[in-house]
Amino acid sequence: MKLLKEIQSKAFKRAEKYEKEYLDQEQKLVELKQKALKEGSFYREPEPKLAFIIRIRGIVGVPPKPRKILQLLRLRRIYSGVFIRLNKSSLRMLHFIDPYVTWGYPDVETVRALIYKRGHARVNHQRKIIDSNEMIYDKLQKYDIVCMEDLVHEIYTVGKNFKHANSFLWAFKLKPPVGGFSTVKKSFVNKGEHGNREQYINTLVKKMI
Amino acid sequence: MTTQQLRPIVSVFPIKGKVKTIKQVPLPSVFSAPIRPDVVRFVHTNMAKNNRQAHAVSTTAGEQTSATSWGTGRAVARIPRVKGSGTGRSGQAAFGNMCRGGRMYAPKKVWRKWHRKINTNQKRYAVCSAIAATAVTPLVMSRGHRVNKLPELPLVVSDQLQSLTKTRQAVKFLKFIGAYRDVEKVIRTKKTRVGQGKYRNRRHVLRKGPMVVYARNLGIKKAFRNIPGVETASVYTLNLLKLAPGSQMGRFIIWTESAFKLLEDIYGSWEKPSKFKSGFYLPRPVMVNTDVERIIKSDQVQTVLRNRRPRSRKYGKKIQRADPYEDMSVMVKLNPYYKTKLQKQKELDEKNKKERKEIVDKSRKEYEDWLYFSEEEEEEEEEGSDEDREIEVLSDEN
Numbered sequence: 351m352k353l354l355k356e357i358q359s360k361a362f363k364r365a366e367k368y369e370k371e372y373l374d375q376e377q378k379l380v381e382l383k384q385k386a387l388k389e390g391s392f393y394r395e396p397e398p399k400l401a402f403i404i405r406i407r408g409i410v411g412v413p414p415k416p417r418k419i420l421q422l423l424r425l426r427r428i429y430s431g432v433f434i435r436l437n438k439s440s441l442r443m444l445h446f447i448d449p450y451v452t453w454g455y456p457d458v459e460t461v462r463a464l465i466y467k468r469g470h471a472r473v474n475h476q477r478k479i480i481d482s483n484e485m486i487y488d489k490l491q492k493y494d495i496v497c498m499e500d501l502v503h504e505i506y507t508v509g510k511n512f513k514h515a516n517s518f519l520w521a522f523k524l525k526p527p528v529g530g531f532s533t534v535k536k537s538f539v540n541k542g543e544h545g546n547r548e549q550y551i552n553t554l555v556k557k558m559i
Numbered sequence: 560m561t562t563q564q565l566r567p568i569v570s571v572f573p574i575k576g577k578v579k580t581i582k583q584v585p586l587p588s589v590f591s592a593p594i595r596p597d598v599v600r601f602v603h604t605n606m607a608k609n610n611r612q613a614h615a616v617s618t619t620a621g622e623q624t625s626a627t628s629w630g631t632g633r634a635v636a637r638i639p640r641v642k643g644s645g646t647g648r649s650g651q652a653a654f655g656n657m658c659r660g661g662r663m664y665a666p667k668k669v670w671r672k673w674h675r676k677i678n679t680n681q682k683r684y685a686v687c688s689a690i691a692a693t694a695v696t697p698l699v700m701s702r703g704h705r706v707n708k709l710p711e712l713p714l715v716v717s718d719q720l721q722s723l724t725k726t727r728q729a730v731k732f733l734k735f736i737g738a739y740r741d742v743e744k745v746i747r748t749k750k751t752r753v754g755q756g757k758y759r760n761r762r763h764v765l766r767k768g769p770m771v772v773y774a775r776n777l778g779i780k781k782a783f784r785n786i787p788g789v790e791t792a793s794v795y796t797l798n799l800l801k802l803a804p805g806s807q808m809g810r811f812i813i814w815t816e817s818a819f820k821l822l823e824d825i826y827g828s829w830e831k832p833s834k835f836k837s838g839f840y841l842p843r844p845v846m847v848n849t850d851v852e853r854i855i856k857s858d859q860v861q862t863v864l865r866n867r868r869p870r871s872r873k874y875g876k877k878i879q880r881a882d883p884y885e886d887m888s889v890m891v892k893l894n895p896y897y898k899t900k901l902q903k904q905k906e907l908d909e910k911n912k913k914e915r916k917e918i919v920d921k922s923r924k925e926y927e928d929w930l931y932f933s934e935e936e937e938e939e940e941e942e943g944s945d946e947d948r949e950i951e952v953l954s955d956e957n
Contacts, residue, residue, distance in 0.1 A: 358895045365896030466883045466893060481880040482892065498893045 357483045361497030368503045372458050397436070399508040402460065402551055403444070403453040404431040404524060404558065406534050406543060416447045424521040425451065429558065431464070431522040435508050448537070449544050454551025461506045463559055465498060470520040477520045489518055527557040571715045571816045574723075574732045578710050581717060584820060588828035590694045590713070592687035593844035596808060599799070602685035603806035605675035606799055613669040621662025626653035682799065684842045687826055689802035689810070698809030703766070705744055706811055708737035715814045720771070724778035726785050733769070733786070741768045741811055745788025767804050772797065774817035794818035794825065795835070 379395065386393035405425040412420070423443070424432050433456075434440055444453060456464075469480045471489065480486065483497040490496070493511035495504055504515040536542020538550070547554070566588070570580035626639040638652040656664035692698045694713040699706050706712060716736065723729055733739040745768040751757055752764045768788025773779050776793065783789045790801055794814075802810050827833035829841050854860060883890035890897050 362895040362899075365894055365900070369896070369900060463884070466890070479880050480893070481889075499896070 354484055357487050357496055361483055365499040368499050398455040399436055401434050401436050401453045402431055402456040403434055403451045405451050407450040416450055419443050419447050429524045429526055431524050433505050433516050435512055452544050452547055454547045455549055457552055458506055460552045460555050462502050464522055465502055467559055468522045471518055472520050524558040529557060569713060569715050570711055571717055572710060573717050574720050575735055587822035588841055589687055589690045589822050589826040592691045592841050594692050595688045599685045599688050599803050599808055600806040602677055602681055603799055603803060605677050609674045611673045613673055615667045615669040624653045683839055685799050686797055687842055689799055689808050692808035693810055693812045699811050702807050702809040704811035705740040708740060715816055715819045718816050720815050721773045721775050721779045722777045723782040726782055729782040738769045742786060742788055769811045769813050770801060771813045772818045773815045774821055794821050
């Protein structure tokens with residue numbers, strides 16, 4: 351009980367801090383862009399660090415290499431989703447599995463919705479819904495993640511302990527999208543669905559959550 | 560076993576006069592044998608096969624033709640066909656089980672195994688169980704016997720019963736002791752057999768009534784012979800098929816006193832073997848004390864148990880949790896800051912709304928002002944221009 355109270359009070363303070371941080375980030379971005387515009391130059395935004403991948407094809411008839419990569423990324427069934435840190439190696443992996451997934455850059459609200467509504471933790475090799483901050487505290491306290499907002503922050507900003515925060519989360523099991531897909535066989539760029547869809551992943555997740 | 564030392568007492572009743580106890584005898588150990596319906600069923604089903612008579616189909620049935628197949632090329636099935644001509648039978652299919660007038664599939668043979676061997680000990684176990692069941696009133700009642708009016712169960716009666724010779728006396732006794740209701744049931748429910756047995760000398764079907772078990776036949780057999788439903792048996796040769804008809808335990812038995820006492824010798828006990836069945840002891844129950852709840856709650860068990868481990872119900876079994884975006888209490892549990900956040904958002908929205916409204920109102924006012932003034936200016940300009948023009952015209956002409 352006492353521990354829970356401590357955790358909850360920490361959670362309150364940190365959530366406050368993070369709200370401010372996200373707002374500041376947004377405003378900063380806007381400012382920099384405006385500044386650049388004034389000077390007549392361009393502001394190149396930092397490349398995205400976080401992606402959310404959703405598997406949109408089934409398990410039948412997948413060749414070995416993409417199959418293995420999907421396994422490594424924990425995308426073992428259709429409409430499962432995972433967060434992934436973007437770097438050269440992971441981008442190469444995504445290149446191989448492009449026809450089987452759709453991915454993009456989630457914003458804070460998407461990350462939040464996923465973890466709050468569909469967030470399940472891997473506890474004792476079991477998939478258990480996160481129904482209390484105590485659950486997070488038990489597993490991730492040593493990485494200074496004690497509550498839901500900490501988890502969200504770690505994932506969204508791809509912090510130092512992203513790996514642990516991400517592996518704490520079981521792969522998300524999403525529902526088929528409301529309104530359906532156009533055609534999974536084509537890439538998003540070609541009016542289909544698979545591949546990189548950058549910020550449009552957010553609208554898709556809203557339909558699938 | 561302590562049960563033997565504490566053997567209960569059973570009353571012996573007279574066969575006429577007043578229904579009251581004339582004597583008391585201890586209950587033989589057999590009645591404490593384990594009641595095992597599974598054993599009784601097994602033994603009964605196999606024992607019942609032992610009075611079967613062989614039957615079979617004639618060896619020549621369906622084979623008394625010299626039929627041969629016509630082979631292929633005749634646009635008929637290749638089944639053997641009856642040779643010859645001049646009769647309807649010729650060319651008809653023969654021999655096959657599917658053919659009309661053919662032999663059956665796997666014709667029944669007399670050398671089928673009709674009888675079954677059962678281990679002697681199993682047979683004895685079943686009989687002990689069945690006898691024990693005859694003392695359990697609920698079992699006897701559930702078998703269908705009418706035992707409400709009996710003075711006691713097991714019903715033990717004086718040895719004078721063995722000397723009865725007349726059926727009238729036997730009926731009078733049954734009525735006296737309260738067993739006649741069971742006989743009445745048998746008489747009432749006598750029916751014609753369903754099925755072909757009715758014209759195979761098995762016309763009627765009767766229920767089973769009381770069974771009278773005696774030690775010595777001094778006329779009792781003949782006395783009870785003609786009463787429908789009643790069977791007699793010697794205590795030395797109790798038959799499971801009679802003790803548990805249809806493998807249903809709990810036959811209603813009327814014991815004579817000496818027969819009852821002899822049960823102790825015939826079936827023995829757990830300490831003393833049977834005098835008549837060599838090497839046979841009463842079967843032991845798997846559990847002597849079947850009151851499991853009482854055992855668990857007893858001091859002897861409770862003191863030896865380890866402490867109950869605290870069950871960690873922290874995030875226990877599949878806890879269904881509501882959607883935090885629909886249930887505020889769940890949201891607040893996960894993110895205590897959420898309510899404050901909503902409030903701040905609301906305040907911010909209101910502030911922005913207010914500011915926006917001020918800006919919009921200001922600009923609207925400015926636009927209206929400008930519109931008003933510009934209208935005035937236009938009017939003034941129009942008047943002035945007419946006058947100016949007239950003056951200019953006059954000056955030009957001069």
